Amino acid sequence: MALKKGYAMQDCSLARTLELVGERWTMLVIRDAFYGVRRYSDFLAHLDIPRAVLSGRLRTLTEAGVLDKRRYADSPPRDEYVLTDKGRQLWPALYALLSWGEAHALGSQPARRIYAHAACGRRLSPGGGCEECGVGAVPPEDIELHPGPGADHPDRQDPVSRALLTPHRLLVPLETSV
Amino acid sequence: MALKKGYAMQDCSLARTLELVGERWTMLVIRDAFYGVRRYSDFLAHLDIPRAVLSGRLRTLTEAGVLDKRRYADSPPRDEYVLTDKGRQLWPALYALLSWGEAHALGSQPARRIYAHAACGRRLSPGGGCEECGVGAVPPEDIELHPGPGADHPDRQDPVSRALLTPHRLLVPLETSV
DNA sequence: ACGCACGGGTTCATTGAATGAACCAAGGGC
DNA sequence: GCCCTTGGTTCATTCAATGAACCCGTGCGT
Numbered sequence: 001m002a003l004k005k006g007y008a009m010q011d012c013s014l015a016r017t018l019e020l021v022g023e024r025w026t027m028l029v030i031r032d033a034f035y036g037v038r039r040y041s042d043f044l045a046h047l048d049i050p051r052a053v054l055s056g057r058l059r060t061l062t063e064a065g066v067l068d069k070r071r072y073a074d075s076p077p078r079d080e081y082v083l084t085d086k087g088r089q090l091w092p093a094l095y096a097l098l099s100w101g102e103a104h105a106l107g108s109q110p111a112r113r114i115y116a117h118a119a120c121g122r123r124l125s126p127g128g129g130c131e132e133c134g135v136g137a138v139p140p141e142d143i144e145l146h147p148g149p150g151a152d153h154p155d156r157q158d159p160v161s162r163a164l165l166t167p168h169r170l171l172v173p174l175e176t177s178v
Numbered sequence: 179m180a181l182k183k184g185y186a187m188q189d190c191s192l193a194r195t196l197e198l199v200g201e202r203w204t205m206l207v208i209r210d211a212f213y214g215v216r217r218y219s220d221f222l223a224h225l226d227i228p229r230a231v232l233s234g235r236l237r238t239l240t241e242a243g244v245l246d247k248r249r250y251a252d253s254p255p256r257d258e259y260v261l262t263d264k265g266r267q268l269w270p271a272l273y274a275l276l277s278w279g280e281a282h283a284l285g286s287q288p289a290r291r292i293y294a295h296a297a298c299g300r301r302l303s304p305g306g307g308c309e310e311c312g313v314g315a316v317p318p319e320d321i322e323l324h325p326g327p328g329a330d331h332p333d334r335q336d337p338v339s340r341a342l343l344t345p346h347r348l349l350v351p352l353e354t355s356v
Numbered sequence: 357a358c359g360c361a362c363g364g365g366t367t368c369a370t371t372g373a374a375t376g377a378a379c380c381a382a383g384g385g386c
Numbered sequence: 387g388c389c390c391t392t393g394g395t396t397c398a399t400t401c402a403a404t405g406a407a408c409c410c411g412t413g414c415g416t
Binding site for chain 1: 190192193194196198199200201202205243264267268270271272274275278279281282283289305307314315
Binding site for chain 4: 024025050051052053075076077
């Protein structure tokens with residue numbers, strides 16, 4: 001983002017954060033990573049993002065330590081991008097934005113996805129906690145993602161959209177090859 | 179932001195949210211609104227944002243119902259921009275980003291501002307709650323903003339930066355004329 | 357051995373938004 | 387009448403996003 005040549009706000013933590021994750025597409029990439037998307041081609045198909053932008057974002061996020069690029073097959077060489085611990089700690093921010101959108105930005109449209117506490121099956125509160133279990137902040141690995149009433153459009157036939165039609169725990173790699 | 183001509187992700191609540199508040203500068207404008215900034219010229223001076231961009235953002239946010247543009251003096255005609263309830267509900271998202279930045283993006287630099295629970299004076303937890311009082315999520319109107327160890331640069335002499343050098347409750351209009 | 361498909365990119369021309377300086381207009385103060 | 391402040395708009399320039407085309411290493415069918 002580089003807020004100008006950026007000296008003025010340089011040491012404000014919000015500005016610094018936004019320079020990294022506040023760029024167009026970046027939060028959507030991170031959201032998909034929470035959904036279990038790990039491969040370049042899956043991000044590409046699901047987000048419908050220009051290849052050059054995706055390459056750039058993945059590189060930036062990897063350099064910043066939010067994603068980890070790791071080789072998972074040697075022949076042919078295949079890499080995957082996985083959220084680091086630092087990246088996983090973005091969950092509260094991501095969920096807060098998502099939750100605000102559900103309350104205010106979505107014009108009475110049905111939610112596409114539902115976030116539930118895996119332990120009890122109860123929907124997460126807008127604050128990201130579980131009212132059933134009294135957990136103030138459910139960590140992403142304990143969250144199960146279900147398709148909502150207004151799930152994906154029928155014309156979205158990419159492997160990721162199809163894989164997300166069945167309940168699925170966050171951070172667990174998607175089985176897109178099925 | 180307008181993710182492309184934007185149909186693909188149109189009904190995803192995160193994408194919709196980001197189209198509004200995910201644009202460059204927008205979150206910083208909202209943060210300043212929480213700090214008590216209300217006037218065009220104060221946003222301008224504190225953020226060091228191009229005038230055209232500020233005008234555009236204020237208009238977009240007003241149209242979206244995040245800010246309310248209200249006349250506070252008739253002669254000369256003066257308007258101020260105040261967070262609506264919808265806008266105030268962005269606090270958890272904003273604080274989550276800020277808090278992540280404090281933990282990860284700020285390279286061991288001292289924080290510029292400290293957020294404390296007005297009732298007890300204790301610093302807010304990274305989750306935005308007060309551990310002293312056991313409040314899970316302190317609402318912004320109960321938060322007091324203090325200058326941190328690494329407060330504003332000496333070369334930032336705009337009225338807003340100066341006003342923020344004294345403790346101050348969120349959402350309360352800044353006295354920039356003093 | 358040959359050709360083709362796939363994953364994961366890069367390059368490049370075009371479009372569109374951000375920047376920053378200049379200009380504008382209404383009102384007040386002197 | 388003149389200049390200052392507030393809250394803008396306009397415009398030329400710079401910079402990033404878009405999308406199509408191209409590239410390269412590898413495996414696979416024949």
